[in-house]
Amino acid sequence: MRPAVTVRRLAIACAAVFALCEVAPYLVMLSGSLKSLEEVSRVPPTVLPEALHPENYRAVFESAPMARYLLNTIVVSGAIAAIQLVLVCLAAYALVFLRAPGGRGVRLLVLACLLVPPQVRFVPVYVLLARFDLLDTFFALVVPHATSALGILLVEKAMRAVPPEVVEAARLDGAGDLAILGRVVVPMIRPTLVAFALFSVVYHWNDYFWTLVMTTDDSVRTLPVGVALLREQGTGVRWHVVMAGNVVVTLPVLVAFAFAQKHLVRAFTWSAGK
Amino acid sequence: MLRTRARALGYLLPSLAIFAVFFVYPILSCLWLSLHRWDLLGEPQWVGAHNYQRLLSGDALGPVLVRTLLYAAGTVAGSMAGGLLLALAVHRTGRIGGAIRSAIFASYVVSWVGVSLLWSYLLDGQVGPISGALRSVGLPALDWLGDPDLALGSLVLVSIWKIVGYDMVLYLAALEDIAPELREAAALDGASAWQTFRHVLWPLLRPTTAFLLVTGTIMSFQGFDVVRVMTGGGPANATQIYVHWVYEQAFAYFRIGPASAAVVLFLVPLGILTWLGRRVGRGEGVL
Numbered sequence: 001m002r003p004a005v006t007v008r009r010l011a012i013a014c015a016a017v018f019a020l021c022e023v024a025p026y027l028v029m030l031s032g033s034l035k036s037l038e039e040v041s042r043v044p045p046t047v048l049p050e051a052l053h054p055e056n057y058r059a060v061f062e063s064a065p066m067a068r069y070l071l072n073t074i075v076v077s078g079a080i081a082a083i084q085l086v087l088v089c090l091a092a093y094a095l096v097f098l099r100a101p102g103g104r105g106v107r108l109l110v111l112a113c114l115l116v117p118p119q120v121r122f123v124p125v126y127v128l129l130a131r132f133d134l135l136d137t138f139f140a141l142v143v144p145h146a147t148s149a150l151g152i153l154l155v156e157k158a159m160r161a162v163p164p165e166v167v168e169a170a171r172l173d174g175a176g177d178l179a180i181l182g183r184v185v186v187p188m189i190r191p192t193l194v195a196f197a198l199f200s201v202v203y204h205w206n207d208y209f210w211t212l213v214m215t216t217d218d219s220v221r222t223l224p225v226g227v228a229l230l231r232e233q234g235t236g237v238r239w240h241v242v243m244a245g246n247v248v249v250t251l252p253v254l255v256a257f258a259f260a261q262k263h264l265v266r267a268f269t270w271s272a273g274k
Numbered sequence: 275m276l277r278t279r280a281r282a283l284g285y286l287l288p289s290l291a292i293f294a295v296f297f298v299y300p301i302l303s304c305l306w307l308s309l310h311r312w313d314l315l316g317e318p319q320w321v322g323a324h325n326y327q328r329l330l331s332g333d334a335l336g337p338v339l340v341r342t343l344l345y346a347a348g349t350v351a352g353s354m355a356g357g358l359l360l361a362l363a364v365h366r367t368g369r370i371g372g373a374i375r376s377a378i379f380a381s382y383v384v385s386w387v388g389v390s391l392l393w394s395y396l397l398d399g400q401v402g403p404i405s406g407a408l409r410s411v412g413l414p415a416l417d418w419l420g421d422p423d424l425a426l427g428s429l430v431l432v433s434i435w436k437i438v439g440y441d442m443v444l445y446l447a448a449l450e451d452i453a454p455e456l457r458e459a460a461a462l463d464g465a466s467a468w469q470t471f472r473h474v475l476w477p478l479l480r481p482t483t484a485f486l487l488v489t490g491t492i493m494s495f496q497g498f499d500v501v502r503v504m505t506g507g508g509p510a511n512a513t514q515i516y517v518h519w520v521y522e523q524a525f526a527y528f529r530i531g532p533a534s535a536a537v538v539l540f541l542v543p544l545g546i547l548t549w550l551g552r553r554v555g556r557g558e559g560v561l
Binding site: 004007011012014015016018019020021022023025026028029032040041042043044045087088090091093094095098099100101106109110112113115116117119120121122123124125126127128130143144146147149152177202205206207208209212213224225227228231237239242243245246249250253254256257261264265268269 | 278279281282283284285286288289290292293295296297298299300301303304307314356360362363364367370371373374376377378379380381382383384385386387388390391392393394395396398400401403405406407409410435439440443444447467496498499502503517520521524525530533534537540541544548
């Protein structure tokens with residue numbers, strides 16, 4: 001038994017060291033964001049800043065319309081999540097409780113859409129939006145993501161666990177479908193909806209590819225694109241400013257993860273059926 | 275009854291319209307565009323299978339494919355092996371294990387841009403802390419992202435670092451599902467730890483392994499952000515992988531035809547992998 005215990009401890013120690021390697025870079029980022037340009041590039045590197053330079057954060061907001069990017073990111077990811085929740089609930093309700101005609105076909109279509117990533121669709125969508133003069137608009141960032149195949153499959157599954165008698169009883173009481181959906185079904189599947197909404201917000205907060213393709217204008221661009229541009233500005237990378245920008249885009253997600261970890265782990269691994 | 279059906283269609287319609295315009299139409303449009311020559315201006319010109327012929331015969335796409343496969347193989351193998359080892363180490367260790375799990379999974383939730391910028395600094399050949407630390411103890415500092423022989427490997431390591439938490443969490447969930455009695459029975463029969471793993475745990479983890487293999491491969495075929503932010507495809511094209519190549523064809527060189535043809539060709543492995551995933555991972559997830 002004894003060697004097994006030793007092996008076990010050794011394994012945990014190795015995992016702990018690896019976990020440290022996962023966390024340390026974020027601390028380097030935070031520390032770097034508060035250093036001077038000279039110190040952030042020094043060899044050998046310093047662990048903690050010799051003097052704090054919070055003005056790096058002001059430089060971030062001055063060298064790019066970062067406040068605008070931040071606002072756009074909040075608006076876009078918030079709007080997408082809100083609209084997705086509505087459309088996903090309606091679609092799933094139709095599939096589960098209204099026995100939508102061609103339900104099997106619809107489900108196959110949803111499954112197929114789940115498997116077609118943005119990387120496969122961006123050229124034609126770009127051309128389509130350009131034809132209607134919709135590039136560089138919130139429309140281009142929000143509407144193509146207004147519904148979610150993953151969301152429909154998850155919410156449908158959750159709705160199937162709602163006892164049909166409950167819905168039937170509400171219907172006999174004279175409630176319309178929207179009332180049943182809003183007052184009976186939604187409260188019963190709240191955990192699923194919360195997890196999905198969190199997933200959606202974080203996913204679109206993080207999105208880089210779609211925004212990069214569909215926008216060139218600062219007025220609609222979002223944080224990931226803006227912060228990535230910080231690196232390309234001017235001659236020589238101002239790593240202290242880039243790290244400060246990176247804190248702005250990364251910290252909200254890390255804070256959300258710290259507070260809603262259970263939901264987020266569930267949501268991000270859900271497509272695996274766990 | 276009729277009214278219920280009409281209402282059902284009404285509820286489905288917004289989602290179906292989005293899927294039709296932004297999912298189905300793009301695929302069909304890609305097929306059409308792939309048979310044309312077009313620079314986003316003017317009128318597309320019919321060229322038949324010319325784009326496909328050039329892609330499949332020329333040496334433009336070949337090296338890109340090889341690099342994409344190398345990137346995918348490295349990333350998937352690394353994150354699966356790492357995820358499995360971490361899961362086995364952390365499984366049933368209570369709060370310490372929980373903390374380790376959280377620390378490792380956090381990077382999966384953070385954006386690719388955030389992770390890529392972070393590692394661009396850490397791996398910078400001149401001023402990066404890693405090179406700096408190596409140099410200050412007298413070791414040679416490598417130019418992780420600037421050396422064509424190292425750059426793709428560096429991107430693989432960064433990608434593993436970001437996603438290994440996902441594999442770990444799925445393996446952990448699968449381990450939780452395995453009845454402890456099975457391990458106890460194996461131990462009573464005198465099986466060593468390795469034998470228990472090899473003959474009891476590994477076969478039971480197979481659906482998870484298959485699922486991670488397929489989804490991981492699909493995901494890494496789509497890799498873009500990490501290339502765009504960290505290397506821009508360089509140095510000397512050493513990190514030019516599939517989606518980044520398509521993106522440049524379309525928006526740097528305005529060669530919409532070849533870009534679309536490349537997307538259509540991309541659908542083939544995507545379809546095969548999905549079909550494989552559904553076969554091997556019966557009942558696993560929504561894939």
